[in-house]
Amino acid sequence: MVLLALAAAPAAVAQTATGDGAAPTHAMVMYGQPRYPEGFTHLDYANPDAPRGGTLELAAIGSFDSLNPFVVFGRTAEGVRGYHFASLMARTWDEPFSLYGYVAERVELAADRRTVTFYLNPAARFHDGSPITVDDVIFTVETLREDGLPGFRRNYARIDRMEPVGEHGIRFHLTSEADRETPMILGLMPILSQAWFTEHPFGDPTLEVPLGSGPYRIAEVEPGRRITFQRVEDWWGDDLPVFRGHFNFDRIVYDYFLDEGVAMEAFRTGAQSLRREWDGVRWASLYSFPAVDDGRVTLLEEPHRRPSGLRGLAMNTRRPPFDDIRVREALAYALDSEWIGSNLLLGQYQRITGMFTNSPLAPEGSPSDAELALLAPWRGLVPDRVFGPAYEPPSTAGGGLRANLRHARDLLVEAGFTVADGRMLRPDGRPFAFELLLASNRDEPMALAYADSLRRIGIELTIRQADNVAYVNRLTAFDFDMTIDRWNVTLSPGAEQDLYWGSHSAGIEGSRNLTGLALPAVDALIDTLENAEEPEELAAAASALDRVIMWEFVVIPLFYLDEDYIAYWGDLRRVEGADPLYGTVLETWWEGSAGE
Structure with missing residues (x-):
C-alpha cells in the first residue's frame, strides 16, 4: 500500500516465512523468519487501543485529473491506491521487507518458487458489500497485464497460468522468466472489482469513483482541487493484526495547491492539521511563527534509516x-x-x-x-x-x-x-x-x-x-x-x-x-x-x-535529508519510542481528543 509517510517505490521481496512452502503461512519475508510470528496481535509501532475520530487535513501540490492509479496517463489524486483499494498482502515498515495477510489471509509458496497460492479472507468485501472473489483476482491480473502501468505488465507477464484452489484459493504458476521476488510482487497486487470494471472502461483516466475495498472510500471529489476519504465503518479489515491501531482518523482530506510556498502559507493559518516537510530550507527558515512559539504547532525532527534513493x-x-x-x-x-x-x-x-x-x-x-x-x-x-x-x-x-x-x-x-x-x-x-x-x-x-x-x-x-x-x-x-x-x-x-x-x-x-x-x-x-x-x-x-x-x-x-521533518497542529499522537526502519508511519497516528 502507499503510505503517507513516504513515496515507496516498488521493491523486491522473496522468501516465505517457513521457507519450504509445505503449508500456508501468515507472512512472507525476504530472508529467514518474519519479525511478527503466527498469532501476533499488532505491530510494535501501532497502538491497538488508539481512539478513532477527527479529520486529518493534508496538502498536495499541483492538480489531478484521475482516480485510476493503475494506468499510464493522467495524474491520480493522492491516497487513492493506498486508502481506497486493498491488496493481497500488506507491508510492515520495521523490517527490510515483509508482507502479512490482508485480502489473502494465508499464502503458500512452493519450494521451487514456481507456484504461489493465496487463500482469500472470506470476510474481505468491496465497499458495496460484495465479496472479493478468486474471479476478481484473475480479472485484476488479466486487466493490469493488458492495460496497466509498465510495472504491472512486466511482472504479471511472468504468470504462466492461474487456477482456483477450492472456493477461496488462487494458485499462480509462473514462467521461466519469473525470479525469486515474483511471488512476492504478486502479494502486493491491488484488487479490482470485476463487476464494476467490466461496466466501466479501465484504460483511460477517469474521475468516476471506482469500487474499492480499502479502509477508506472516496467521499468527495473537487477535480484538481480536493479529495476527501471517509473511513469505512465496520471495515472488514479492522481486526487484521497488521492493521490494528491503523487508520484512526474518520476523514482524510487532501487540498491541492499551486506550489509548496502556497501550501506552507495555508498550513501556517491552520488550513492543514499536519505537514510533512520535504524541504530542509523551508524547515530551517519558515517554521518560526506564533503558533510554534506558543505551542499550538509542534515541530518534530526524527532521524531515519532508509536509503536516500x-x-x-x-x-x-x-x-x-x-x-x-x-x-x-x-x-x-x-x-x-x-x-x-x-x-x-x-x-x-x-x-x-x-x-x-x-x-x-x-x-x-x-x-x-x-x-x-x-x-x-x-x-x-x-x-x-x-x-x-x-x-x-x-x-x-x-x-x-x-x-x-x-x-x-x-x-x-x-x-x-x-x-x-x-x-x-x-x-x-x-x-x-x-x-x-x-x-x-x-x-x-x-x-x-x-x-x-x-x-x-x-x-x-x-x-x-x-x-x-x-x-x-x-x-x-x-x-x-x-x-x-x-x-x-x-x-x-x-x-x-x-x-x-x-x-x-x-x-x-x-x-x-x-x-x-x-x-x-x-x-x-x-x-x-x-x-x-x-x-x-x-x-x-x-x-x-x-x-x-x-x-x-x-x-x-x-x-x-537524513531526518524526517513533521509539523502539526493540536494534539496529534503516535507511539513514542517506535523506530520504524523507514521513518514515521502516519497511518498509525491518532487525534488525542478523539473518543473523549
Whole structure:
C-alpha cells in the first residue's frame, strides 16, 4: 500500500516465512523468519487501543485529473491506491521487507518458487458489500497485464497460468522468466472489482469513483482541487493484526495547491492539521511563527534509516550529445555543489553519492571480492572506474568551481566540441544548448545557479517549468533533454531496478527508465539482485549495480535529508519510542481528543 509517510517505490521481496512452502503461512519475508510470528496481535509501532475520530487535513501540490492509479496517463489524486483499494498482502515498515495477510489471509509458496497460492479472507468485501472473489483476482491480473502501468505488465507477464484452489484459493504458476521476488510482487497486487470494471472502461483516466475495498472510500471529489476519504465503518479489515491501531482518523482530506510556498502559507493559518516537510530550507527558515512559539504547532525532527534513493539531474541518453559519457561527466563537473549546499540549501542537506546512500547497501571503497565476481565479466564494457574506489560526485570543495569547469571543458574538447567566440560548439558546429525541464519552481534557484556555471563554459541552458499534466506527458514520451527526478529504493531492491535502469524498459513509453540506460551489465546485475538468496549476495549485487550506474554519469546526484521533518497542529499522537526502519508511519497516528 502507499503510505503517507513516504513515496515507496516498488521493491523486491522473496522468501516465505517457513521457507519450504509445505503449508500456508501468515507472512512472507525476504530472508529467514518474519519479525511478527503466527498469532501476533499488532505491530510494535501501532497502538491497538488508539481512539478513532477527527479529520486529518493534508496538502498536495499541483492538480489531478484521475482516480485510476493503475494506468499510464493522467495524474491520480493522492491516497487513492493506498486508502481506497486493498491488496493481497500488506507491508510492515520495521523490517527490510515483509508482507502479512490482508485480502489473502494465508499464502503458500512452493519450494521451487514456481507456484504461489493465496487463500482469500472470506470476510474481505468491496465497499458495496460484495465479496472479493478468486474471479476478481484473475480479472485484476488479466486487466493490469493488458492495460496497466509498465510495472504491472512486466511482472504479471511472468504468470504462466492461474487456477482456483477450492472456493477461496488462487494458485499462480509462473514462467521461466519469473525470479525469486515474483511471488512476492504478486502479494502486493491491488484488487479490482470485476463487476464494476467490466461496466466501466479501465484504460483511460477517469474521475468516476471506482469500487474499492480499502479502509477508506472516496467521499468527495473537487477535480484538481480536493479529495476527501471517509473511513469505512465496520471495515472488514479492522481486526487484521497488521492493521490494528491503523487508520484512526474518520476523514482524510487532501487540498491541492499551486506550489509548496502556497501550501506552507495555508498550513501556517491552520488550513492543514499536519505537514510533512520535504524541504530542509523551508524547515530551517519558515517554521518560526506564533503558533510554534506558543505551542499550538509542534515541530518534530526524527532521524531515519532508509536509503536516500537517487534524486538528481537526469540526462536523456536517447538524445545526442547525452549519449556520450564524456559529455555527461562534463555536465556533472559544472554543478557547483558546495555553493548550492551552503547558500541555497543552508547546510541542511547531505550530498547523495548513489542510490543506496545512508544504508548498508551503499558501495564503500573498492569493490569487494563478491562485487568483483559480479563485475568481472563486464570489464571493458563498463567504465574502468567501476573497478576502483566507489563513486563520489564531483565536488567544488578544495579546487573550487573554476578547476571543475576547466576539467569539464577539457572533456568536451575530447568529445569533439570546440569553443568559438565564447560559445561551446557541438561536433557538427551547432551551439551546445539544451533544456532543463522542471515540474515545479522548487528547484529553480538551483537550476539558475547551474545555468550560470554552464554559461561560463559557453553552454546555454534553458529552464522550462511545465504544469503537472504537461510535465507527466513529456516524461511519459521521453520528450526532454534533462530533468530533475528521483528514484526511490528500499533495503530490499529488486524489480523496480529493471523499471529504472533495465534495457527492457528503456524503450517503453511511460516507464521509469528516464535516462534510456540500456547496458547488458546492468541487466545482469539486476537479474542477480532479483534472484539473490542471501543478504550478502543482495548487498554485493546492489553495490555493484550502484557503481555501474553512477560511473555512467547518467544522473548528476543532488541532495537528501537524513531526518524526517513533521509539523502539526493540536494534539496529534503516535507511539513514542517506535523506530520504524523507514521513518514515521502516519497511518498509525491518532487525534488525542478523539473518543473523549
